[in-house]
Amino acid sequence: MKSFLILTKNEIVVFVLISGALGYALGFQGGPILLAPIFASLATLYFMSAGSFAINQAQESAIDGLMPRTENRPIPMGKISRRSAFAIGFAFLVLGTLCSLFLNLRVTAVSWLTVFLYNGVYTMYWKRRLSFGAVPGALPGALPVVIGYAASSGVVFT
Numbered sequence: 001m002k003s004f005l006i007l008t009k010n011e012i013v014v015f016v017l018i019s020g021a022l023g024y025a026l027g028f029q030g031g032p033i034l035l036a037p038i039f040a041s042l043a044t045l046y047f048m049s050a051g052s053f054a055i056n057q058a059q060e061s062a063i064d065g066l067m068p069r070t071e072n073r074p075i076p077m078g079k080i081s082r083r084s085a086f087a088i089g090f091a092f093l094v095l096g097t098l099c100s101l102f103l104n105l106r107v108t109a110v111s112w113l114t115v116f117l118y119n120g121v122y123t124m125y126w127k128r129r130l131s132f133g134a135v136p137g138a139l140p141g142a143l144p145v146v147i148g149y150a151a152s153s154g155v156v157f158t
Helices: 002-007 009-025 034-059 082-103 105-129 133-154
Strands: none
Touching: 002 034, 002 082, 009 034, 009 133, 034 082, 034 105, 034 133, 082 105, 105 133
């Protein structure tokens, strides 16, 4: 279980859930408070972020094994295979997508934009080629607030 929690970076996922919940509160338009959309938005954020983090560790497993800070992650340690990490990640992305579809297509779109920016652009390009790759890499880190806002309000831009 500890390896799974490290693979999915649950310490970071907690902050994703908090920022998404704050975004949800900011976008709330009043009226009855329905628990199903709140749980669906939190489930979307959990599955999409945990899945994205698992895929990130699979993408960077060779590099992680070379750095003292990351050499004790589950894949370099041989506790979880790279293939299993990809499978967990993609399964979580499917579950997150299903949860997001319960809300609205804007949540689905922004969720997948976040995954693309983090796993595609940041992990594969910005981080490896730019000295200050973490600066534009903050963009996918800021999008959980937007996802929460879109989940409660139905809009992304106001």
